[in-house]
Amino acid sequence: MNSETKKTLEKLKNGEITVDEALLAIKKEPFEDLGFAKIDHQRSVRQGIPEVIYGAGKTPEQIISIARSLNEKGASNVLITRLSEGDAEKVKTEIDIKYYRDARIGLLGEMPTPDGIGKILVATGGTSDIPVAEEAAVTAEALGNEVERLYDVGVSGLHRLLSHMDEVMSASVIIAVAGMEGALASVIGGLSDCPVIAVPTSVGYGASYEGISALLSMLNSCASGVTVVNIDNGFGAGYSASMINHMEVKK
Amino acid sequence: MNSETKKTLEKLKNGEITVDEALLAIKKEPFEDLGFAKIDHQRSVRQGIPEVIYGAGKTPEQIISIARSLNEKGASNVLITRLSEGDAEKVKTEIDIKYYRDARIGLLGEMPTPDGIGKILVATGGTSDIPVAEEAAVTAEALGNEVERLYDVGVSGLHRLLSHMDEVMSASVIIAVAGMEGALASVIGGLSDCPVIAVPTSVGYGASYEGISALLSMLNSCASGVTVVNIDNGFGAGYSASMINHMEVKK
Amino acid sequence: MNSETKKTLEKLKNGEITVDEALLAIKKEPFEDLGFAKIDHQRSVRQGIPEVIYGAGKTPEQIISIARSLNEKGASNVLITRLSEGDAEKVKTEIDIKYYRDARIGLLGEMPTPDGIGKILVATGGTSDIPVAEEAAVTAEALGNEVERLYDVGVSGLHRLLSHMDEVMSASVIIAVAGMEGALASVIGGLSDCPVIAVPTSVGYGASYEGISALLSMLNSCASGVTVVNIDNGFGAGYSASMINHMEVKK
Amino acid sequence: MNSETKKTLEKLKNGEITVDEALLAIKKEPFEDLGFAKIDHQRSVRQGIPEVIYGAGKTPEQIISIARSLNEKGASNVLITRLSEGDAEKVKTEIDIKYYRDARIGLLGEMPTPDGIGKILVATGGTSDIPVAEEAAVTAEALGNEVERLYDVGVSGLHRLLSHMDEVMSASVIIAVAGMEGALASVIGGLSDCPVIAVPTSVGYGASYEGISALLSMLNSCASGVTVVNIDNGFGAGYSASMINHMEVKK
């Protein structure tokens, strides 16, 4: 680490460069060589962690080009989110991705072997929440987590959720995905004893206001241990859950 | 009924008045004597149904004056809602009301004997919701209903609610009072098989937005059979619940 | 009821199973056999009560599959809401449903004979509110209610409503469906003496904000006895009205 | 009119001033002497039309000073709106105003004799709307209109309004003042045949949102002929109504 700056300093010490040349060299890349490069470094330190391309608003050609460029820079795995089925078909003609339709995710490379602390449970209130839930689930799997799915256990059929207390109690992190009134997050937060990441979905009509109702409900959850991500942000929930599930001791 | 109009017509028939005089008389009070008076009449047909004074923004003097006027017109019971403790003290010096502090309600006259179809259950998510719940409960009692209270059974302590399934299943109407994320209404709606009236409360902070969060949550409830009243409108919920609990066959 | 648990206990008593085996058996289905099964049971106790499929966002194939599955489990009637005419055509090729076009509802099975306490009146402010009103009306009919329709009686033509006071006064429950300023609910609430369920519709433009204006108007109704459901939620209104119209004594 | 500019031009013609002096003189007061002065002129052309001071946020001293200054400039009548009772007391010690408590208006000078086309009717939904209604009524009276008051005729007691159809039908302009659901404006708009100015009030609680509910309701009125002013803007309604009631032929 800091090898470039170190080399510069050594060159200065050895009289190969002047103080002014050293100063210029240091100023030129302050962030890449003064400790800030840790940022990107640490993010890829675990093997198989994919680079991510946010596919929405990008053409298949752009996606192919970015994916190839990441590949060349050494990324073994690349996750392409918000990728429509049609675009996935086009991308496939050029790159060998596996497409997860429900999740609208394309994956270049292999799914890694799970290496997290425990299991991540992804639960949904209804069947319409499944695409967002799958985005979270596949993201988490691609980041090296074992994922358990528990779909359509919303409060209007509360007994279904209560029948699966085993899964709820044995999860390390729970992702609660729900639209409409978003009560699922609170109910799970009240029953479980692990971190719960709530994902409001834009499912619903009328006063659900494309997810505001669920979002507010989740932010106001009376249950402790619930945090929230943006509406329909399955990727963000999966990413955060994976971070938590890979917590380890720092010196 | 229609006695005034009938008398007018009889006078006309008997030649006591002219056609024009009859026409004028009829036009003068079309609504009080042409069937529309049914409105007020029917509302007081069951014995002991109180007249209601909305106390907020009225001085104790105004309340006393209105209550006396209603009394003189024959109202045996008068319910005064949104009555602060201080104002209640002042009203008491002039009229013999019983004051329900938690409910902020003053009652002139006797609590009627319950005569509804069944019991009304009033449940709250937290202890802070109790004033609104009490407004609903005392209103319902004053309108002739047996009321059961089940407080602080919100989703963050879901097992407390689940321990009281007997009360939930045996109610005729349930009033679910909750602030914050308002999930209680959905949970009760999903567990019970009777009409549920949801009352959002302005309890909470931050993104609860004085009840909007709970309101939206309740409007979007996935559970069938849930209807909603205005934020903090305990009176309205108690009134509607009583109407439902007194349903009877009309010819 | 509780027959499974009872059998388990009897087996234990008889020495056929051990305490641990009994414990495991009991834990396995706590909700289906410990009183909580009452939930679904009670909902179908009256004959002919249909199961409901929320059709929006489901393919005709999915709807056919779910309907068949419900049929096999014993549901004689199945109500499919939010079913477009095109999808209804496709469903019909496989299942024998009757399609109510205005209501966007498909019904598998026969309309039950009305067995409620009285009549449900469905009123609308304008002609554009009719689809939502029909959803409420057909839902109520499918749940065993006699329904009377009173359309296009909004406040801009108040005399039309006033000319139908008979229907208003003889209803057991009224469903008031209105967009724009939503005043119909308040006007009916002020004239009638039965529970009123208000349904805001997304009809309108400009500052009607897809139903918010009507929704707020209805929540703030000065008339007692008015409760509100979500924007365009005709089904919810019909369901709640039917529940109220089938109130009966519980022991 | 244009006498100053005309004089300048005549001076130029007569050789008393140079072209440059004329140009400078004309540029100096382009708006006061080039037709734009019509603006203020026309506003005071009818006798007794008061100048207006918006009292909110002004100290009694400031109000006294402005009123005196207007008086010196020839204003016989001065209307001071949003004047609290306490401040009115202080103003009275220095200037001889008449204070209208409900309207929170102080008037310096005499109420003019009504000279409008017809009567202005001011109606309110409830008793809490009266202060705003009185602001409208006293403003209209001070601007030379006959005003009729019809208070507490909101939709929850619709028969009271219907009993006063004579007043409604004989008004030239109606000001409908209502909070909560604001339905009064629509109902009156649907019954009357004259311009209706709707004033939403901030009366209410919960989802009335300080007048938004009434405002939206009024903007979405299905009844033609209804226009709206700002929440609680009694003055603006009175002013506009007076303008309409003083319509006359322009050449």
Place this chain on the structure above:
Amino acid sequence: MNSETKKTLEKLKNGEITVDEALLAIKKEPFEDLGFAKIDHQRSVRQGIPEVIYGAGKTPEQIISIARSLNEKGASNVLITRLSEGDAEKVKTEIDIKYYRDARIGLLGEMPTPDGIGKILVATGGTSDIPVAEEAAVTAEALGNEVERLYDVGVSGLHRLLSHMDEVMSASVIIAVAGMEGALASVIGGLSDCPVIAVPTSVGYGASYEGISALLSMLNSCASGVTVVNIDNGFGAGYSASMINHMEVKK
């Protein structure tokens, strides 16, 4: 007027019917014969006043059918608003309407000769506001008003408006149509001395929020004499302006 009721009373007086029969007859049509019929009557008292069909959401077939029905009931003129060009073509094949494309209005019958007090000025801030302005203008013309148009005089080119002070000062009523920041209404309100009806339009992007910005701006206008109608409600503005422009003395 009241002839039916009068006849009933005379029959009673003459002994042709009994008191009960008279009572029943009176109750049967209380609004049509007890003065309330004045409502519709007065609206059509001036010759040529058209009936109005709100075309949005109606099929050409429905429009044709309603127009014919109105025609049969004696309406010489029928105004069809929010009528798309395509639908107008279809309607024309059956009924002889004149179509005003910019205004999206179809007119069955002849434009009446203007008979108002003065001229109605319709002004817009930009060229994109013209469709709404034309809806107002054509409506006003169809209701018997002389209309002057002053388009694209918004505040970003204020000198254009100031160059037309003659039109502004000579109008009886001004309709100010503007999107974006909606300042036109305030500017005109500050310059003119007649009633101003402000119409916010949904023109704009970003934080114009489909007309909210203009709506709020207009409601908060510092200029007296400005009232507001719903976003894009050209018809309502034209209708109200015509009412004002036809003010006359009532006894």
Place this chain on the structure above:
Amino acid sequence: MNSETKKTLEKLKNGEITVDEALLAIKKEPFEDLGFAKIDHQRSVRQGIPEVIYGAGKTPEQIISIARSLNEKGASNVLITRLSEGDAEKVKTEIDIKYYRDARIGLLGEMPTPDGIGKILVATGGTSDIPVAEEAAVTAEALGNEVERLYDVGVSGLHRLLSHMDEVMSASVIIAVAGMEGALASVIGGLSDCPVIAVPTSVGYGASYEGISALLSMLNSCASGVTVVNIDNGFGAGYSASMINHMEVKK
């Protein structure tokens, strides 16, 4: 675990009770003895985990009473949040709490020795955010975490944050507390490689709308790994951060 149900079953097996008595006993406490008791059990399994009293809206007397009751039930530590300084003084006269003024938290019992995976970093954008940050920090400490504070490092003085990259990079969990534009969470999320919990605060004025601006900003963070809690919810952030910092393998 399940000892009560087990005892019941053993009594049944031993013939001490009948099948019906066993059934009744089991139904009576289904949640406390059928595995659901795990909920509360697990929450207190680590030593020193405090019970929590939400102090807002409770009187000192109520707080004292609840705290004593929890103490009697065996809670060694009790955390009282949203406790004003005045109320804390009153509570101290009866119970021996330590009061953290900035955090508005009272603690009954001893601060536990930190036993989490790593350190929790609490950062704020400005000095006004400190109370919310302290609520988070003291909560986390009371739940057994080492906490590092980094205050007033908002984006307007970005170099201050950049000077503390060591703390940012060595944290296990970061709590980013900010009002106004809430950019701190994104900046930290973009620089760090651990879970970030964002807490919007109601600090600001004008268009900060009591925290909405910061809340939306945080929900829309482009940086992965950021989740959000309610406005001003320092407790919730501290609680969730502690959960994450105590992640451990479940079997």
Place this chain on the structure above:
Amino acid sequence: MNSETKKTLEKLKNGEITVDEALLAIKKEPFEDLGFAKIDHQRSVRQGIPEVIYGAGKTPEQIISIARSLNEKGASNVLITRLSEGDAEKVKTEIDIKYYRDARIGLLGEMPTPDGIGKILVATGGTSDIPVAEEAAVTAEALGNEVERLYDVGVSGLHRLLSHMDEVMSASVIIAVAGMEGALASVIGGLSDCPVIAVPTSVGYGASYEGISALLSMLNSCASGVTVVNIDNGFGAGYSASMINHMEVKK
């Protein structure tokens, strides 16, 4: 300047016209000849400043016609904003414009040589913000500014921005274009020492609410020197930046 009025006055002085004729002439064009014409004059005083056509909502035919008309009036350069690629193709068949696809801008005439005080830096948070940024950049170039582009330097990759401090520090004006959480403006405002114009974009999903989140974030920026334009208003930002970059001493 004022030549027309001057001529009129001289004619009057010379007896060529009467006082009344002079008065009429002056009133006819008060704004064009009494100093107000300065407005348009000054705007075109620097050579090459283009006239601007807002292309959205205009047909290619309308654009061609306006452009030609401006050209005839002497405008050498015409900028057509919000011009779709398809429409540009059609315009090109008639007029010789250069089309900037990313910026959706057509330019008739030549790009002027930059003559501003310094460079304008246009920075974006992400790649999706580029169209808005290009609208700003090309506008600024067409108004005579040297523009430097720095794209995709948002806070999730803060090191990229920090690596370009030279560009940031050497800019005269910076335009910060960002959607989602809009933090870029604050970060740049905190790092730079020149005026920053923030442009929120409608890029994002969920709770970004089409740019509201970024807009609020930017308005609440803690960094001094940041002002804001409407969502997606690249043109306005480029125009204002150019104004600032062309500041010069006025006498």
Place this chain on the structure above:
Amino acid sequence: MNSETKKTLEKLKNGEITVDEALLAIKKEPFEDLGFAKIDHQRSVRQGIPEVIYGAGKTPEQIISIARSLNEKGASNVLITRLSEGDAEKVKTEIDIKYYRDARIGLLGEMPTPDGIGKILVATGGTSDIPVAEEAAVTAEALGNEVERLYDVGVSGLHRLLSHMDEVMSASVIIAVAGMEGALASVIGGLSDCPVIAVPTSVGYGASYEGISALLSMLNSCASGVTVVNIDNGFGAGYSASMINHMEVKK
């Protein structure tokens, strides 16, 4: 500049420290000595530029302490914004500040001699906007600008503004301060040819929503060259205006 890093490098070159020691030293203060210090340096490069303390939410003691600390660090001038009159009195007992009451600003040190490009014009719509305008004006003066004030020239008295076109046309930067409908910014933007900074104020009532109406109006201004700051943010407007008025050539 960079003297510390330079010294470190020279020490290394001279063998006084090792490469590792040099590396450590450099990492310790990367931003203060690697060019980023330019930030703070440049901000104080013009003489007399004050440091700023945001007074809101700070005690007089805190303000005194911060002011002294800034003074010791060499700040000759310190501006204290949002300082109440009461707090100013207390601060004065310890530090020699001059207090500007309308602006709620305290100034330690002397007002600098204006050295900007031209004059800054501060205009308000009404008298209630003056405190915000004064905050802007005094801030600008304290930053070395000549300021002209033009108060109470809102659109309801447009002729007053038009009578001051000289001031409008001769300003280098204009700050337009307005509440209510905020039209002033658009009107000035349409009349002037220099950068306009719009400041919405929270003045108003009803649907002005504490400045939202003015804010939206200003953001949607049709006039080019208008940018906006936060509601009531007079300081920000003054600061940005001063930055623009001090534009100079950068190499």
